[in-house]
Amino acid sequence: MKNTLLYQSNVGIQFNKVVSKGICTVKVQSKPGKRAYTHMRYVYPDVKLSVSSPFLSWENLNCCNGWFYDTTYLLTAVQEGKKLYAGSTIFLESPSARTSAEAHLEEIKAILPDTCSAGKEQVMNERFFPFYICRRGTLQDFFNLEQVLTDYDRMGIRLSPQDRKRFFLLGDVDLEEFATGKPMCYFSCNTDAELIATGLLLGYPIESTASLLLEGSS
Numbered sequence: 001m002k003n004t005l006l007y008q009s010n011v012g013i014q015f016n017k018v019v020s021k022g023i024c025t026v027k028v029q030s031k032p033g034k035r036a037y038t039h040m041r042y043v044y045p046d047v048k049l050s051v052s053s054p055f056l057s058w059e060n061l062n063c064c065n066g067w068f069y070d071t072t073y074l075l076t077a078v079q080e081g082k083k084l085y086a087g088s089t090i091f092l093e094s095p096s097a098r099t100s101a102e103a104h105l106e107e108i109k110a111i112l113p114d115t116c117s118a119g120k121e122q123v124m125n126e127r128f129f130p131f132y133i134c135r136r137g138t139l140q141d142f143f144n145l146e147q148v149l150t151d152y153d154r155m156g157i158r159l160s161p162q163d164r165k166r167f168f169l170l171g172d173v174d175l176e177e178f179a180t181g182k183p184m185c186y187f188s189c190n191t192d193a194e195l196i197a198t199g200l201l202l203g204y205p206i207e208s209t210a211s212l213l214l215e216g217s218s
Helices: 071-075 097-110 145-154 161-170 175-180 192-202 206-217
Strands: 002-008 014-020 023-030 037-045 085-091 116-120 128-135
Touching: 023 206, 037 206, 071 085, 085 097, 085 175, 085 192, 097 116, 097 128, 116 175, 128 175, 145 161, 145 192, 145 206, 161 192, 192 206
Parallel strands: none
Antiparallel strands: 002 014, 014 023, 023 037, 085 128, 116 128
């Protein structure tokens, strides 16, 4: 049995990996040790993957809203080359707060490098101001999509012909378009293809997305 600390956040959340009998288990925990509280488990086969990217990390998965995290990470991660797309929200304490939120977004836009863009996301709740920061381009500009699916195949996940087609279509969508919810609603995926594309978009490890797919198929 092999234990590895994959990531520890600045608020004490740990991603601890255990490998036993060909199976990897990653526990997202607070208060490590005998009194550790496990927020989430990711279980997947212990196989070697070919995809390696600075845009995929357990650090990015820390911001999936399942536990407390430092929200300021999402304001700089794209610009620093850590992920392709970051969606954030500002709570509007009053209707007049929207003006301040819009001004904040304009401040972000003004200092972005040419490789990045920012804008408003689709509004799901009038009490929140959703916005995004993303790299310019498409998923296929940053990933070899065939190689991605090969890695999923290594972990026992094979997309249907229909899902494969859908995945490659999503891979050709400008990243900015995901803010509209029209290509897909990335925070409410309906198909395996959408879940895999969302993992790449938000920078989650392939292993974590595979775990969700394997759990859903069992």
